[in-house]
Amino acid sequence: MEAYIYDAIRTVRGKGSKKGALIGVTPTELATQTLTALRDKHHLDTTQVEDVILGCVGQVKDQAANIAKNAAQHSNYGDHLCGVTLNRFCGSGLESINQAAAYVKSGFRQLIVAGGVESMSRVKMGADGGGMFMDPALAIPSNIVPQGISADLIASKYGYSRKDVDEFAYTSQMRATKAEQEKRFQSRIPVKDINGINVLNTDENIRPSTTVAALANLQPSFAMMGAMAGFDAVAIDRYPEVEEIEHVHHAGNSSAIVDGAAIALVGNKAIGEKMGLKPRFKIRAAAIHGTDPTIMLTGIGPASLKALKQAGMNPSDIDLFEINEAFAAVVIKAMDDIGADHSKVNVNGGAIALGHPLGATGCMLTGTLMDELERRDLNTGLVTLCIGGGMGIATIIERV
Numbered sequence: 001m002e003a004y005i006y007d008a009i010r011t012v013r014g015k016g017s018k019k020g021a022l023i024g025v026t027p028t029e030l031a032t033q034t035l036t037a038l039r040d041k042h043h044l045d046t047t048q049v050e051d052v053i054l055g056c057v058g059q060v061k062d063q064a065a066n067i068a069k070n071a072a073q074h075s076n077y078g079d080h081l082c083g084v085t086l087n088r089f090c091g092s093g094l095e096s097i098n099q100a101a102a103y104v105k106s107g108f109r110q111l112i113v114a115g116g117v118e119s120m121s122r123v124k125m126g127a128d129g130g131g132m133f134m135d136p137a138l139a140i141p142s143n144i145v146p147q148g149i150s151a152d153l154i155a156s157k158y159g160y161s162r163k164d165v166d167e168f169a170y171t172s173q174m175r176a177t178k179a180e181q182e183k184r185f186q187s188r189i190p191v192k193d194i195n196g197i198n199v200l201n202t203d204e205n206i207r208p209s210t211t212v213a214a215l216a217n218l219q220p221s222f223a224m225m226g227a228m229a230g231f232d233a234v235a236i237d238r239y240p241e242v243e244e245i246e247h248v249h250h251a252g253n254s255s256a257i258v259d260g261a262a263i264a265l266v267g268n269k270a271i272g273e274k275m276g277l278k279p280r281f282k283i284r285a286a287a288i289h290g291t292d293p294t295i296m297l298t299g300i301g302p303a304s305l306k307a308l309k310q311a312g313m314n315p316s317d318i319d320l321f322e323i324n325e326a327f328a329a330v331v332i333k334a335m336d337d338i339g340a341d342h343s344k345v346n347v348n349g350g351a352i353a354l355g356h357p358l359g360a361t362g363c364m365l366t367g368t369l370m371d372e373l374e375r376r377d378l379n380t381g382l383v384t385l386c387i388g389g390g391m392g393i394a395t396i397i398e399r400v
Contacts, residue, residue, distance in 0.1 A: 009041070104268050114266050166328075173353045226247060289392045300333075315338050
């Protein structure tokens with residue numbers, strides 16, 4: 001049985017700080033507004049939607065107590081609607097789609113809403129703690145370091161210079177600026193307040209005035225952490241062929257911290273015909289891959305190649321790629337591993353320009369990819385993200 005994506009919707013992204021436009025909007029409300037927009041757009045008979053699967057990384061405070069069920073209840077879809085919240089770190093929004101597809105393909109469910117949410121202004125990254133970051137008995141034997149150190153380790157080990165990563169970041173900003181000007185983000189909705197007035201109409205983090213020269217003047221974000229806390233030494237102990245960690249990443253070439261939510265409607269063919277819905281894409285393959293937790297962020301290539309093998313495809317069969325821009329060097333390494341040309345990767349910019357609302361990003365990338373494949377009249381796309389702790393995730397979609 002095939003699993004189809006009938007639609008995908010995301011909110012605009014707001015800066016994830018006290019000055020961000022969305023700090024006054026709860027994450028439950030962010031997710032609910034995507035559910036409402038989906039229902040109204042398709043005049044959905046919401047009694048046919050069986051479950052809500054949401055990715056969310058910081059499951060504390062406003063995002064605690066099963067935010068998927070909170071959003072389901074708040075959506076007015078009906079008391080029948082169940083909800084489950086999952087956490088595969090940065091891959092959570094894509095994992096939710098993959099799990100929904102697995103339910104549909106197995107015949108256990110007919111129609112599911114899947115996506116993610118993260119309010120990084122209200123629930124700070126790392127607020128949920130955890131053994132990987134707090135327990136020396138886990139972190140020390142595994143040589144676990146912060147992600148920024150891992151990104152700089154990738155750059156140092158594989159020879160990506162400060163100029164390389166800054167030029168990549170500049171391209172992300174320019175592509176996002178052009179996409180905004182040409183109104184390419186068709187799956188995006190504004191976020192409203194309780195009175196129905198728009199709080200934010202556009203992605204708040206895009207910086208069209210960015211230049212490579214300005215990026216070159218920014219100080220590396222992880223150099224002091226690497227030296228003072230000893231994380232550089234931990235990384236070099238695991239990778240002794242790297243004599244010194246070159247700290248090339250900073251706020252301008254790393255993913256922006258933002259708020260946002262996204263959902264996709266995933267179902268089988270029969271339910272679509274019953275409800276008068278036209279599928280846009282089918283899910284061809286989905287894969288995950290674990291990596292060493294020190295370098296951590298290199299799982300994109302292996303996961304993508306595994307998904308391609310599962311689908312019986314080659315990298316050249318993919319028309320467009322969406323690779324999450326956690327850090328610039330991560331995407332450059334992923335393109336090298338997959339054999340993907342930058343002209344086909346993140347053609348409308350990525351998380352460096354637009355932001356990375358952890359639990360939602362995978363679903364956001366899926367919607368962006370769907371829109372762009374249709375706009376260009378192309379057929380196949382691959383979405384992939386690196387994941388904290390040493391994982392990668394990838395999904396291949398094909399236009400119907």
